[in-house]
Amino acid sequence: MPKLYLLSLGCNKNLVDSEIMLGRLSEYEICDEPNKADVIIVNTCGFIESAKKESIEAILNLHEQRKKNSLLVVTGCLMQRYREELMKELPEVDLFTGVGDYERIDEMILKKTNLFSSSTYLQSENSKRIITGSNSHAFIKIAEGCNQNCSFCAIPTFKGKLKSREISSIVKEVKDLVKKGYKDFSFIAQDTSSYLYDKGQKDGLIYLIEEIEKIEGIKAARILYLYPTSVSKTLIQRIIDSKIFVNYFDMPLQHISDNMLKVMRRGMNSEKLKEILTLMRNAKDSFLRTGFIVGHPGESDEDFNELCEFVKDFDFDRISVFAYSKEEDTAAFNMEQIPFKTINSRLKKIEKIVDKVINESFKKEVGKRRLVVCTGESSEGEFFIAGKDLRWDREIDGEILINESECGNLEMGQIYECEILQSVDKKLIAKALKKYAD
Structure with a gap:
């Protein structure tokens, strides 16, 4: 071959x-x-x-x-x-x-020819696909493109407008994967919460959730890349009420100051953002992930300090922070730029705050019992088995190191109830108690 x-x-x-x-x-x-x-x-x-x-x-x-x-x-x-x-x-x-x-x-x-179609590829019902990196988890792309107009982002210029897959196509793919042994799914797009907007349907994710819940064999599902203006409280509550979709809320905020939210063209003020976040945070066993941009044109010292205080005070589980990147074909490209030295200084300051917040999130897990998927040999070598909390997305949210088992040898892709024993350097050490059964 x-x-x-x-x-x-x-x-x-x-x-x-x-x-x-x-x-x-x-x-x-x-x-x-x-x-x-x-x-x-x-x-x-x-x-x-x-x-x-x-x-x-x-x-x-x-x-x-x-x-x-x-x-x-x-x-x-x-x-x-x-x-x-x-x-x-x-x-x-x-x-x-x-x-x-x-x-x-x-x-x-x-x-041996170059190909450049005029439209962005949208996965079809009969697409062949070879899943990599896991024998139990798969990413499911539900749409392509983006209708948002964020000042810093060029994605719509080369990905085009939002195009949603048909629900039937997504359901068929998930059913086929369940038959192959996959049981854990992350639903993704550039802007997942706008799913079906292009077909005139608001809160299209609710219809997708209802169809996915009908598929037997799924142990967990989560939705990534929610966008603030296309997330409704009805959608959040539907996720909270679901027995299949975990309370995993991934919503990049980019900033919290009203001034910067307006400059960045995010379409929502801080008060409404905090209302949505509070609803997410109050859900049972919820897990909140977000991201922020530092140094975007127009960001004053006051704006940045407001962001730092918010990151300290709001109880996020995971946070990504990025230095602003000046990109062609964006509204921010021609704005007055903040000096690199200032951006770098702000980034270092907020990274220290974020590091402390994430450490606290890991420490809060100690003593709890969690459903953990075995994912293979750990980053710490053969003495641990690697796992991920069933709520977490694959790879990005951390690693659980299982070094004790009360249920014999652990199987890759299998779910176990584990007790979290320690938190060490953004990793959780756990003991497997029993194999999970519905």
Whole structure:
């Protein structure tokens, strides 16, 4: 069999697209060593400057490693966003494609031609896909594109407007995966809470939740990337009432000061944001994840200090903070920029606050009993089995280290009731008590 090496960069939405390409190239043997591959594919990220640099460096590095007569293919967001420039500046690459032709990757390689469809690819009901990284969890992409108009974000310029998958298509994919043993699902899109807006339906996620709940065999599900203006209290309450969807609330806020929320074109003031967050926080066993941007044009010292106080005071479980990145084709690009030195100083200050908040979240878990999915060998080596809290998303929320078991050898992908014994360096140490059964 010919060998394939695929590098997927950026977000888990990119990962789903990469898994679609793997499904189309099932006649290839997947290998971990690029120097042995006949075909090398890089699925790039083009969101912010640091991601662009990472993508370019990865392409050049793989070119250095590739064997003679192999094929180097570059696809994804970076290519879609900078198509003309990169095709001129990367003679090392054999084939180029953007974000519209993931299901035609086999045709593209066979014919050795570049492909750039005018529209963004939306997964179909019959798409083949090879899940990677887990035998129990899968990401399910429910839509593509975004209708929002945030001042700092260029995604709509290369991903296009929101396009929602049909519920029937999503349900079929989940049912097929459940038959293969998958039981844990994360539903994703650029803006999940706008799902079905393009079809004239508000709170479309509620209809999706109702259909997913009918599928037997699912142990947990969660929704990622909620957007403040498209999240309703009705939707939040529906998630809280669900027996399948965990109370996992992932809503990037970007800021909390009313001034900055207006400058960033976020469409909601801080008072309403706090109402929504409080409803989420008060849910039983809730888990809150958010993200903030520091140093966006227009951010005063007062705005930044207000953000710091909010991060200290509100009880988040996980927080990501990013330095503002000046991006072409955004409203903020032509605004008066804040000096890099100021941005860096603010970032360091808020990172210390965030670090303390996250540590406290881990410490609060000690003594509790949680349902934990075994995920494999831990980052600490063979003496621990790695797991994740069933509420958590895969990989990003932390690691549970299981070093004791009252139920024999632990099976990968199996769910166990565990007692959390310790919190050490943003990792939880736990004892498995019994295998979970409904």
